[in-house]
Amino acid sequence: MEVSVVADMKPLLGEGPVWDPDTERLYFIDSLGKRIFRCAADGRDMQTWSVPSEIGSMALKQSGGAILALRDGFHDMDFVTGETRHIVDPEPERPANRLNDGKVDLKGRFICGSMDTGEAAPTGSLWRLDPDHTLTELDTGIICSNGPCWSPDWSTLYFSDSFSGSISAYDYEAETGQVSNKREFAAVDGSRGGAPDGATVDDEGYLWGATVFDGRIFRYSPDGQVDWAIEMPVVKITSVAFGGPNLDQLFVTSMAEPPLPKYPGDGPLRGSLFRIDGLGVRGLPEPKFAG
DSSP: OEEEEEEOOOOSSEEEEEEETTTTEEEEEETTTTEEEEEOTTSOSOEEEEOSSOEEEEEEBTTSSEEEEETTEEEEEOTTTOOEEEEEOSOTTOTTEEEEEEEEOTTSOEEEEEEETTSOSOOEEEEEEOTTOOEEEEEEEESBEEEEEEOTTSOEEEEEEGGGTEEEEEEEETTTTEEEEEEEEEEOOOTTSOEEEEEEEBTTSOEEEEEETTTEEEEEOTTSOEEEEEEOSSSOEEEEEEESTTSOEEEEEEOSSOSSTTSOOOSSOSOSEEEEEOOSOOBOOOOOBOO
């Protein structure tokens, strides 16, 4: 196994890696710096776009462009022009909230959670944006939404409120996008001050979770047990995604500064985007938004 720095961008809050197998390019974001990046698996051909407000995540579209989860709701983005168009704000009555982590399901729907910007109040929700832009609220009472991903058969949705100290699982109805039977999937080791953040699932059904402020990536078995852990060179890792031509490289984002002064840090990062090679496992291709 080899950990290397792919791009030394030093974002305020690196997040949301997404691999596009059609173009063999990796997208990732600077949530607080209001930027989107795109590069090859080795960091070459870096491109950058600015967006109107804080960005929590993005979903590539089947028709080109992307759906963005910004502070004031979902936006449609054209990568050619760089222009964005507002679609809908799911929480106009909650001005202290912003949209955060999200991913696309089997049917091309964007599952995305919101969070309290001050990371103190349980005012966040888990939302589903359908291809026709219909919104459905799936869960409530969340402080900081993170890590949505699915089992390979799409029957289980994994999700974390980072302040809960654990990863949750829901029964997921892939045909309708409905959730039920929420339960704890795995307790996250918080002995070093870490919390569950971004996550993904490999083709063997194991969940890979970034533990922010801890510096470890844990691989959890389908029954929620820690299979093994990877020590990263920095503690402020935020999210993970498989990519590369064979989907066997793990990309890891991190942040240069904690989002709030009350959280610990380890100084400036040596790199903002990392890649881990030689894991011997493969990820699953991420679907694109069908709208």
